[in-house]
Amino acid sequence: xxxxxQDPGPFNVPEGATVAFNCTYSNSASQSFFWYRQxxxxxxxxxxxxYSSGNEDGRFTAQLNRxxxxxxxxxxxxxxSDSATYLCAVAEAGDDKIIFGKGTRLHILP
Amino acid sequence: xxxxxxxxxxxxxxxxxKLTVTCSQNxxxxxxxxxRQDPGLGLRQIYYSxxxxxxxxGDVPEGYKVSRKEKRNFPLILESPSPNQTSLYFCASSPTLxxxxxxxxxxxxxxxx
Numbered sequence: 001x002x003x004x005x006q007d008p009g010p011f012n013v014p015e016g017a018t019v020a021f022n023c024t025y026s027n028s029a030s031q032s033f034f035w036y037r038q039x040x041x042x043x044x045x046x047x048x049x050x051y052s053s054g055n056e057d058g059r060f061t062a063q064l065n066r067x068x069x070x071x072x073x074x075x076x077x078x079x080x081s082d083s084a085t086y087l088c089a090v091a092e093a094g095d096d097k098i099i100f101g102k103g104t105r106l107h108i109l110p
Numbered sequence: 111x112x113x114x115x116x117x118x119x120x121x122x123x124x125x126x127x128k129l130t131v132t133c134s135q136n137x138x139x140x141x142x143x144x145x146r147q148d149p150g151l152g153l154r155q156i157y158y159s160x161x162x163x164x165x166x167x168g169d170v171p172e173g174y175k176v177s178r179k180e181k182r183n184f185p186l187i188l189e190s191p192s193p194n195q196t197s198l199y200f201c202a203s204s205p206t207l208x209x210x211x212x213x214x215x216x217x218x219x220x221x222x223x
Contacts, residue, residue: 034211043200043214044153087153089212096160097168098212100145102152 004090006101013078014109020074021104023088032091033071035062037084038103044087048073075106083108112137116201116215123191124223131186131218133201141204142184143168143212144176146197153200159184191222 003026013019025033033050048055050071054063061074071090075082085103114135123129135142143158145168155168159178173195175187184203188195201215 032210036212041198041217041219043217044212045214046211049211096141096158096166097155100153102150 004088004099004101006086006088006104008102008104010105010107012107012109015078015080017078018074018076019078019106020072021086021106022070022072023090023101023104024068024070025090025099026069027090027092028066028069029092030069030090032098033062033064034089034098035071035073036087036089036100038087039084044100047086078108080108080110082106112213114201114203114213114215116199116218118218119216120219122221122223125192126190129188129191129220131188131199131201131220133184133186133215134182135184135201135203135213136182137203137205137213138181139203139205139213140181141206141210142178143202143204144174144184144186145200145202146170146195147200147217148197156186156199191220193222196220196222 005024035047036044037047038044048062050062059076063072085105087103088101091098117132140161144156145153147153154170157176159165199218202212204210
């Protein structure tokens with residue numbers, strides 16, 4: 001069974017701090033990687049696609065480590081509004097399915 | 111506005127009473143999918159469709175049916191709902207394959223008594 005694993009948290013982090021979490025995947029043939037954000041009782045929304053070279057969008061940085069089979073998400077200068085559950089998603093080349101991790105809960109504390 | 115629309119948003123029903131949750135997207139996406147989300151289990155794929163008249167089972171298809179007669183619509187059918195199908199359901203669409211970005215509907219919260 002192909003697995004995508006995340007630390008469920010919660011991560012309780014003071015406002016302004018930097019927080020990072022990882023997502024490991026079991027299938028080395030995985031090709032596409034994403035981070036989604038999900039607010040309580042709402043639908044997941046794409047936060048970032050993860051590229052091989054890594055990518056940054058404002059305070060958010062996503063990286064891929066193929067050798068160790070994980071992706072990471074770094075949030076700098078965290079805001080109260082960053083409180084949410086962060087889901088990673090992994091798809092293989094040519095596969096019809098995308099597998100989601102169970103999510104990591106993040107609480108930013110004032 | 112590009113969106114995925116699910117209806118109803120909330121539904122309470124009784125065991126055995128057939129129901130349909132509709133899903134429609136206006137982005138001309140080929141790929142559509144249904145997920146259920148349960149505490150501690152995350153998002154699990156029920157069924158997916160790569161195009162009109164093409165549907166396939168996901169990880170948890172038992173007790174569900176789908177159809178894809180038109181590109182924009184992908185209804186989820188529960189022929190005889192049971193309490194273990196109480197869950198939060200999401201429809202999603204993607205331009206082509208699953209490896210593209212998924213756009214989710216707002217969700218349907220179903221309770222089967």
